[in-house]
Amino acid sequence: MNVESMKYRKVADLHPLPDNPRTITKADFERLVDSIKINGFWEHQPMALEEQGGRLIVLSGNQRLKAVKKLKMKEVPTVLYSDLTDEERVEIILRSNINNGEWDSNILTTAPAFEAVDFGFIGLELPQEETKGKKTSKKKIALTPSEDEQDQDPENDTDNEDKGDDEETNEKEAFYRSMLKDVLYESDNIYEIPNLLLEMQAGKVELPLSPWGANSRLRKDVATYHFYVDDYRFEALFKDPIKLLTSNCKAVVEPNCSCHDQTPIAYGISLIYKKRWLCRYLQECGIKVYADLNVSHKFIEYNKMGIPKGYNAFFTRGLDGWLESLKSDLQVAQEISGLERPNLVVYGGGDEIKAFCREHGLLYVTDFINAKKK
Incomplete structure (x- = not known):
């Protein structure tokens, strides 16, 4: 051989x-x-x-x-x-x-x-x-x-699990399920998209920051989850978000439900409603939230709905060759927060996007998934 x-x-x-x-x-x-x-x-x-x-x-x-x-x-x-x-x-x-x-x-x-x-x-x-x-x-x-x-x-290996931790986890899960009801949250818009809570907006990005996926769902050390992955990988969250709640994470980026220019307006609004309702529920359960601004131009105004004035916790997806899209997201974050340099985190996009973030005081986070592919 x-x-x-x-x-x-x-x-x-x-x-x-x-x-x-x-x-x-x-x-x-x-x-x-x-x-x-x-x-x-x-x-x-x-x-x-x-x-x-x-x-x-x-x-x-x-x-x-x-x-x-x-x-x-x-x-x-x-x-x-x-x-x-x-x-x-x-x-x-x-x-x-x-x-x-x-x-x-x-x-x-x-x-x-x-x-x-x-x-x-x-x-x-x-x-x-x-x-x-x-x-x-x-x-x-x-x-x-x-x-x-x-x-x-x-x-x-479950033989060495601490029973006290199990009991605490069960108590948390019972509480979270008691909160998971078919409820209407207050809204400031005609489509009744729920309002996020100002007091539960996220701050600086706490590490580890990880995409929500099959492997990461097993981890208990992730502080912040984002959802810049294929939609099907997080669709189950809308039916049962308990796994996310019991993951010990402290903050999440709103699930990035794909809204393209070809997406019908009625369906796009329903996706925005879903992600904002889920994140309001997560806030009620103690998890802080970054509002996701990564939608196509067609849905920018709809995506603002439910984000209260003064909110200053935003995430978006940087894309190579799409600097104008990032400029638009920055304008939205400035408008809602009232700040020239809002707390806007940009996930990936390459050197041009990174340079723009540096110039405007934004936090740039490397998209390590695509970086590894290269």
Whole structure:
């Protein structure tokens, strides 16, 4: 067996493994996409490749390959194996593909590549009723993790949780649910979009600042959440925001429900109502809020509704080549706050946006997700 040093290769040149024994649920796949989008692609976990028939085949990392294609990433870290024996190839496929999916027992018990494998020896337990050579329905197969792998997921270790903390969390959740009612909040506009509370406006950005996503929802150390991610990743919040409330965060940016110039006005107003109602509820529960100004020109006036005069906590999304949009958002923040230099935070956008923020006394925060992609 020979292996080259880690090297970045084009995603377009990589091909999935035929008869890949690893499957993944939609929810797990979305979590994997979130993880790569938030954390990037770790160089210490490159895809394992082998050239087969003139093509680069992914032995380890097929689910990640799907994820990076969805994220439209151009290159990923890889290692290329050559002169593999059948045993070495199977070893790479089975031992490396532990995370982010489930084993497809049909393939494991019928594909010729795995015919001579001692699954018990590598810690993979097949259901007893299954026999090799007999096609069965897909079943989940348990893989006994090594000590190192067990250490990698401390969030699943519930044996050492403090019961006092659990009781406090349960009490908080009960309180939050008692507040989650179908209520009308006071409004200063004809569309009855709820007013945010002046006394619960956010101040300086407290770190860590994190996007709301599958991985970040498990964390308990995030001080401020923003929602400059795909809408579907936070749609569930409008039905049940308890996970956000029990995350121990102190402040949030209003969910950035996408309002484009092509969005019908009636639907756009409903999205603004939803995000402002949710954030008023969060304020009632003790979480401070930044008003999100990142809407298309068509919805600027509607988006002002429910933000009281004197409010001075704003966020917007900086976009490369869209400086005029940021200038417009600054004018809105100045108008509402009454200040020449309002508390407006700009998330990403590149050097031109950063220079504008520096000139006008605004806080610029690097969009580390796209920065990692580059």
